[in-house]
Amino acid sequence: MKTTWRRYRLLIVSFLGALLLSITWATPSQAHWADLAVAEIAVDKTQTAMTLTFPTGLVASADDNRDGQLSDAEVSQHQTELEHFLGDRIRLVNEQGQAGVVAVTSSNNLPPNIQSNANTHTTLELTYTWTQAVTGLTINYNLFLPNVPTARCLATVIQAGKTQNLVFTPEKHEFSLISGSLWQQVSSFVVLGVEHILSGYDHVLFLISLLMVGGGLGYLLKVVTAFTISHSVTLSLAVLNIVTLPVQFVESAIALTIVYVAVENFWCKSLRWRWLLTFSFGLIHGLGFAGVLKEINIPQSNLAVSLASFNIGVEIGQLAIVLTAFFVLRVLQKQPWELTFRRFVSACIIAVGLFWFVQRAFGLS
Known part of the structure; x- marks a missing residue:
């Protein structure tokens, strides 16, 4: 007993x-939105447009009223600062090693694959331009919350009528956007699956x-x-x-x-x-x-x-x-x-x- x-x-x-x-x-x-970003990337000959929804905390200095989202006025007020910050962390480089010149504007028309979470995330339009048509394009994405291993960006890439889905993580953040191999999509989703079950x-x-x-x-x-x-x-x-x-x-x-x-x-x-x-x-x-x-x-x-x-x-x-x-x-x-x-x-x-x-x-x- x-x-x-x-x-x-x-x-x-x-x-x-x-x-x-x-x-x-x-x-x-x-899985929740706290450390997640979502992007749609449209690649054209001399211009690439990215509609990006990301945690506002990454650009907290531009959130003047601290409401968790950047308004049109705040984006305009801090445009130069945002272009420098985002252009440094999301670099698009052509086949000659030239980085695209980035312009940042507000985005109110979200594509179907983008969800907007009030008070936590902001959606911006990033436009990268080159003086001549690009035949090769590489993206290096480093816009992640610091010290958050589960941070990631889920991206849909549209180029020459074809689409590809990629997953950017702190460990795997560089991909080809033009004629990218099937393996880069496969490997990124395999890694996403492993991380999802382990976390x-x-x-x-x-x-x-x-x-x-x-x-x-x-x-x-x-x-x-x-x-x-x-x-x-x-x-x-x-x-x-x-x-x-x-x-x-x-x-x-x-x-x-x-x-x-x-x-x-x-x-x-x-x-x-x-x-x-x-x-x-x-x-x-x-x-x-x-x-x-x-x-x-x-x-x-x-x-x-x-x-x-x-x-x-x-x-x-x-x-x-x-x-x-x-x-x-x-x-x-x-x-x-x-x-x-x-x-x-x-x-x-x-x-x-x-x-x-x-x-x-x-x-x-």
Whole structure:
């Protein structure tokens, strides 16, 4: 009796401790606009126009009234300053190494792939010009919030009637805008997929929670396959706008899937049908994965490549997570405190999942 009470007292303490830590440190894991920029880049012979929506905090000195957006008057007042700052951080260079001369103006007519978030982002038109037609053009994009590894810019490039989608990150920020290879699009979306799963802490906790009940490689294979198939289905349907659900609902439901699996870990005795549970919950997680891709309007001609590349990136990150967790648990398998450790981790995951659910369901983030 004392042993049982001691065990559950440990679980209660770990639950409360994890809850306090999650309240203090937890950050919303869904993709959101705080560190995101979106661009549409139209390349012409002697001129390239970029419609850019980016965090206003990057040009806070031009936001005179501190309302989180640059007005037409503020852009006009600080035009020289903005042209110097943005021209230095977003450089377009032709085949002869000549940088385009940039002009910055306000933009009120947003293209379909641009969303405007009041009080956080500003949309500007950047126009780069050269004295003669360019045959080669390279962009070096370095407009990121400092010390934010998840910062990125999702860009649609239109050139000679063709479109290409690129993802700029602090690590990968230089691309060719004329006759760019298919590989640069594939690689950028693979990287985006890897980053999305690794920085999506809710998806990570869901996968780790599935492993807390033990199981061999057969169980691991079933779980990973079920999750991969299900989230790939709903990811594709969501990006195609065939299935659309409110973001708040999806993110709250994802938090509940984490809580349910972690709670089930305390009484689950058979792993035979757990792959089916994973498949069902994976459908919900797929809608969460789609969020970042829906920020840009991927053309039909690029959709298959972008989706496949993003999915490959997600799977690479997913395999890295589950294999690491699986082998760590294997090492701990013979320890006398292994079961207590698994329950401790599950209790912590329940606490974090509940906190995320309350945070998302009631709009507290």
